[in-house]
Amino acid sequence: MPVMLPTIMKNLFSKPDTRLYPVEERILYPQVRGHVEFNSDKCIFCSLCAKRCPADAIEVDRDSKTLTFQPFRCIVCAACVEGCPKDAIAVVEKWHAPEYEKTSEVHQGAVG
Numbered sequence: 643m644p645v646m647l648p649t650i651m652k653n654l655f656s657k658p659d660t661r662l663y664p665v666e667e668r669i670l671y672p673q674v675r676g677h678v679e680f681n682s683d684k685c686i687f688c689s690l691c692a693k694r695c696p697a698d699a700i701e702v703d704r705d706s707k708t709l710t711f712q713p714f715r716c717i718v719c720a721a722c723v724e725g726c727p728k729d730a731i732a733v734v735e736k737w738h739a740p741e742y743e744k745t746s747e748v749h750q751g752a753v754g
């Protein structure tokens with residue numbers, strides 16, 4: 643026990659080495675991939691992004707002008723961003739709050 647005493651004292655009065663996730667926000671490092679965001683106002687529902695996506699994370703229905711994005715499939719490769727002719731997708735380099743369920747994002751354009 644006396645041998646461990648310095649270590650015990652040090653641990654009692656030092657800060658934790660780990661981050662208090664998710665309460666404490668992580669400071670992003672350079673070149674972090676971030677996450678993908680869509681702008682349905684710019685989108686023309688051409689489906690080029692869905693064709694380029696290697697993870698099958700995007701589905702586009704041209705008739706109903708609906709783009710469905712499954713963020714949990716996305717590997718943030720940015721192939722969709724490079725292929726979009728309308729600049730309607732962006733990789734946003736900011737922290738994303740944790741999700742508790744695997745949900746899809748549905749982006750709807752104005753029909754008509």
Ligand code: SF4
Binds near residue numbers: 680684702725729
């Ligand atoms: S996000 Fe871009 S590539 Fe995808 S359907 Fe819309 S306009 Fe086309």
Ligand code: SF4
Binds near residue numbers: 697
């Ligand atoms: S970033 Fe890559 S994986 Fe994610 S939706 Fe775009 S093409 Fe698909």
